[in-house]
Amino acid sequence: PTEWICILFLVLFAATTTIHLIQAGIYKKWFFIPTMVTGGLGELAGWSGRLWSSRNPNSFKAFILQITTTIFSPSFMTAANFIILGQTIQYANAQKYSRLSPRQFTWIFVTFDVTCLFIQSAGGGIASTTNVSQAKAGSDIALAGIALQTVAITLYSLITIEFLWRLNRDKPIPGRENLSANIQLVFIGLAISTLFLLIRAIYRLAEFANGWDGKIQSTETYFNVLDGGCIIVSMFAINIFHPGRLLKPTAETEGV
Template structure:
């Protein structure tokens, strides 16, 4: 066969894939396996952290998110072997859209504990309200995205599938708005804390305030704060990408470009999960709080109940 004939055959095969594959490409098998392994290791790390430090909320948040990502990337791996399988496509797009939502809940819980440790006076909301408000928003976003995913996965025609896609898009937009508000409040908290400008008018040069910060702003909490901030930013980038992707429709340029998905979705969620798996809240936040509480109890004649987060 001549070179021109070979090129023509290759072009025809590529055109067939673009025309028939719901992705408009074939997911790369090696990339899918890599992400399955990465998410599997991160999920295992969070599971052992939940057991080791008795942080049971990691199970329905970080661990559930990891499992969802594994299922989603397993769907993409399935598609790499059979790109015409619509069930594999719908499973991967539904799971990869919904999975990071529980992980955001873990971020909200961690910041609630951090704001309690560093000083509630620097926060616009009380630590508990961060959990209550943003966990509620997370649940609402999860329900909306799950509803859209269910409609899309059971659709028999394009109009119903588009309806499911639009509902998922609404859920992601709602989540993006809530995350933007959360990040604004978190940024304000750290600005007030680092410049000693608490609500209530305590002077920035107050010796009591400076002493409070010097005692609490230790290396562990600095690393925990940095890891949480980095994780939140990567999830924010990923949310922006998914909004643009779904807004472009099933045949849009964004959804049809594999590298965008691998970098702006898969890699962003991996970075978010590994930042908190390595800078683990069990060791860098909660263990430190328990040790400090024990020291305070020893120094205080009348012990007080240990504070929990």
């Protein structure tokens, strides 16, 4: 890894993670702490490992740190997005346009995401061994976890698109009001964040399928742009279009 690039990403991840922590406190959106903030801390650990590797390329501990944390940390961001969508649908009082209820969105997709997290963590841990056969097995396990996460993000995206389409077409309820500008901004933030999480997942899927000695794994630029860069954009998108700022509590939505 290139030293200055690692430092740049450490600064960016520190900034967005700190902002998420502050926003969680200001807007009392505490679920951001075990999701976005935890994921950001994981990315900080991963890029610290990459900085360590840039200065000590032969350090196996640095390799373990970066490979494990950069694999599973984005799972925390996807969990946040799943929760935000459910809460936004509830805030908009548009549950009848959605195939899933806000509670179902949270429980189904967060459970899906936690499963992916455990699989990726186990795979990353096994893959970091010096034993070649075990490393291959770990890589395959991590690949399965990332594939499952890609499926989850894709399904989530399709259900969200269907929800917005039904809302726009005024089905199944005629006479509904248009979404407020602030709710639309939250959906824009979610769209940007989810898109870049999906791009990152597809990249890691291709990376692990290509193998440890493949071109994708050995090309630093791919990782910097398609992993680190995508996660940074995803996190800052939610900072900018934060639901706590845009969705002010009302009598009907107090506690959402």
